[in-house]
Amino acid sequence: MSEPKKVQGDLILSNITKSFGDFVAVDDLSLRIEQGSFFALLGPSGCGKTTTLRMMAGLEEPTSGKICIGDTDITDTKPYDRPVNTVFQNYALFPHLTIHENVAFGLRRRGVKEIDPAVEKVLNLVELAHLKNRKPSQLSGGQQQRIALARAIVNKPALLLLDEPLGALDLKLRRQMQIELKWIQTEVGITFVHVTHDQEEAMTMADTVAVMNNGKIEQMGSPADLYENPKTVFVANFLGQSNFIDGTLESSDGASVVANIQGTRITFPKARNNASGKDLKVGIRPEKFRLHSAGDSVNGNVLTGGIITDISFFGVSTQYLVEMAWKQELMVFEQNDGGAPDLEKGDAVTLSWEPQFTFALDANSN
Amino acid sequence: MSRWFSRNLIRIYTGAALLFILLPIFYTIAFSFNDTEKRNISWQGFTIRAWLNPCEPIGICEALGNSFKVGITATVVATILGTMIAFALGRYDFKGRGTTNLLIFLPMATPEVVLGASLLSMFINVGLGTGLIPVIISHIMFCISFVVVTVKARIASLDPKLEEAARDLYANEWETFRRITLPLVAPGIAAAALLAFALSFDDFIITNFNSGTVDTFPEYVWTAALRGVPPQANVIGTMMFIIALVLVFAGQIFTKKREAKK
Numbered sequence: 001m002s003e004p005k006k007v008q009g010d011l012i013l014s015n016i017t018k019s020f021g022d023f024v025a026v027d028d029l030s031l032r033i034e035q036g037s038f039f040a041l042l043g044p045s046g047c048g049k050t051t052t053l054r055m056m057a058g059l060e061e062p063t064s065g066k067i068c069i070g071d072t073d074i075t076d077t078k079p080y081d082r083p084v085n086t087v088f089q090n091y092a093l094f095p096h097l098t099i100h101e102n103v104a105f106g107l108r109r110r111g112v113k114e115i116d117p118a119v120e121k122v123l124n125l126v127e128l129a130h131l132k133n134r135k136p137s138q139l140s141g142g143q144q145q146r147i148a149l150a151r152a153i154v155n156k157p158a159l160l161l162l163d164e165p166l167g168a169l170d171l172k173l174r175r176q177m178q179i180e181l182k183w184i185q186t187e188v189g190i191t192f193v194h195v196t197h198d199q200e201e202a203m204t205m206a207d208t209v210a211v212m213n214n215g216k217i218e219q220m221g222s223p224a225d226l227y228e229n230p231k232t233v234f235v236a237n238f239l240g241q242s243n244f245i246d247g248t249l250e251s252s253d254g255a256s257v258v259a260n261i262q263g264t265r266i267t268f269p270k271a272r273n274n275a276s277g278k279d280l281k282v283g284i285r286p287e288k289f290r291l292h293s294a295g296d297s298v299n300g301n302v303l304t305g306g307i308i309t310d311i312s313f314f315g316v317s318t319q320y321l322v323e324m325a326w327k328q329e330l331m332v333f334e335q336n337d338g339g340a341p342d343l344e345k346g347d348a349v350t351l352s353w354e355p356q357f358t359f360a361l362d363a364n365s366n
Numbered sequence: 367m368s369r370w371f372s373r374n375l376i377r378i379y380t381g382a383a384l385l386f387i388l389l390p391i392f393y394t395i396a397f398s399f400n401d402t403e404k405r406n407i408s409w410q411g412f413t414i415r416a417w418l419n420p421c422e423p424i425g426i427c428e429a430l431g432n433s434f435k436v437g438i439t440a441t442v443v444a445t446i447l448g449t450m451i452a453f454a455l456g457r458y459d460f461k462g463r464g465t466t467n468l469l470i471f472l473p474m475a476t477p478e479v480v481l482g483a484s485l486l487s488m489f490i491n492v493g494l495g496t497g498l499i500p501v502i503i504s505h506i507m508f509c510i511s512f513v514v515v516t517v518k519a520r521i522a523s524l525d526p527k528l529e530e531a532a533r534d535l536y537a538n539e540w541e542t543f544r545r546i547t548l549p550l551v552a553p554g555i556a557a558a559a560l561l562a563f564a565l566s567f568d569d570f571i572i573t574n575f576n577s578g579t580v581d582t583f584p585e586y587v588w589t590a591a592l593r594g595v596p597p598q599a600n601v602i603g604t605m606m607f608i609i610a611l612v613l614v615f616a617g618q619i620f621t622k623k624r625e626a627k628k
Contacts (some may be wrong), residue, residue: 092531106535
């Protein structure tokens with residue numbers, strides 16, 4: 001029943017570790033999430049992202065480490081004493097209570113007066129006020145999702161946690177809810193922490209994305225940052241697709257780097273070199289390549305001697321597989337805007353790309 | 367003809383099944399109006415005399431009272447204990463959980479005759495002797511098994527995420543139990559209680575071993591069968607049937623009304 005203290009500020013996780021027996025789910029994780037931001041924890045299943053979220057909610061106790069909101073340490077606070085609410089995967093709406101009572105639940109437990117107007121207001125925000133007397137089972141998946149959100153934000157928590165909230169919805173509804181969630185977050189100004197394995201979902205909604213793998217954060221940054229300049233192969237492959245070509249560093253002067261990939265010399269900005277040694281994995285996203293007929297003169301970084309082995313039409317773009325002289329197949333996306341030459345399977349082609357779209361990782365990184 | 371038969375097969379089957387189930391009950395009801403003093407076997411003519419004096423045969427209402435005493439006490443105690451055991455088994459992992467799970471099934475698996483005889487010697491050895499108290503204790507014992515099985519099934523179907531959601535929404539442990547867990551498990555507990563009462567009310571074998579000089583209703587009917595069961599036994603049987611029907615209908619109307627109100 002106790003009213004949670006007015007707690008606010010950045011969410012700070014310091015050296016959080018969680019082990020289940022011998023298995024380390026979350027491994028010495030430290031994180032700062034700015035107040036009012038939309039933060040996404042992205043990773044494959046089993047990477048520890050849900051465990052991290054559950055520790056923020058208080059449903060799981062960290063084996064070691066500290067969780068704070070602003071100056072307030074909430075590590076040992078019970079879930080019902082934290083200013084944190086959760087939108088659960090599959091929503092966990094109370095089946096025996098009406099929509100109105102579901103949304104009012106948290107307010108009633110805290111002994112808030114004036115419950116009905118608050119419930120009414122939040123139901124209007126999610127545009128479902130007309131369903132307040134229904135039971136959860138009488139609602140569609142998308143409606144249940146919005147009620148779960150309303151039930152959480154009506155409490156005006158310092159922190160809202162979303163555990164794969166859109167996982168159970170179909171693609172079209174998911175897209176719509178992504179936009180709506182983002183809009184609601186801006187509207188209420190609460191810190192959102194969103195856990196998902198869907199990279200597109202994380203990138204569309206979040207201001208900051210942290211990619212998690214094996215209980216650790218691989219890389220954290222803005223969606224564009226993570227996509228354009230991944231620091232590990234895992235991040236590069238988890239967010240979209242990448243071509244990796246083995247190479248060696250030749251020289252590094254001023255702002256740019258010269259590397260040799262399979263006998264061809266290329267350059268790229270020094271800021272894009274994330275490798276510490278001389279042996280490199282050079283990454284180029286498929287949509288950064290331009291295709292040219294063999295023999296055309298081209299600018300930028302150039303790879304010659306490719307043969308088209310496969311063409312798939314995707315609608316907005318066409319995917320080409322190009323086999324290079326060193327027997328590696330590279331993937332190329334060309335927009336279907338008439339810019340690319342008419343090419344057929346078996347044609348000899350030259351690939352080019354802008355140097356700033358290159359990124360380099362250590363050859364032995366994975 | 368055969369087309370008609372195949373088209374109506376499901377109706378014929380349903381009719382036959384209903385007849386099979388309901389005929390004995392109909393027979394019980396009809397013979398509560400039989401104009402007979404003792405042997406209620408062949409139809410002698412219609413009368414409502416037995417309905418006007420249901421307690422007329424010596425001992426019948428006393429036996430019925432005993433059955434209610436035993437049934438209600440056993441149901442209340444077994445439902446409370448059984449529900450607690452079901453929560454422990456369904457929710458917590460503890461040493462001896464597997465063994466407890468197995469032992470709970472034993473009273474259901476043991477032949478009642480053996481159970482009754484063993485209980486009798488136990489009660490005599492511990493100095494409790496025979497009577498209503500030993501009967502109540504043994505009824506609690508076998509009812510618990512059924513309560514545990516019924517309630518456990520309901521708990522297993524309960525999503526633990528709902529309780530987490532309640533705790534996340536500022537409900538402490540007690541409020542979570544009262545507002546979420548209990549209401550959701552309640553139908554299972556109610557079903558278990560009804561089952562326990564029916565089993566206790568109906569029990570003859572274990573009761574007969576341990577009741578000594580007192581009689582419960584089944585024991586009364588059994589004893590009376592030697593000289594002829596009076597039609598009042600049918601009256602009481604019919605009343606029980608009507609009470610059960612009324613309870614079921616009242617329950618349905620109550621839930622419908624409550625849903626309509628919201």
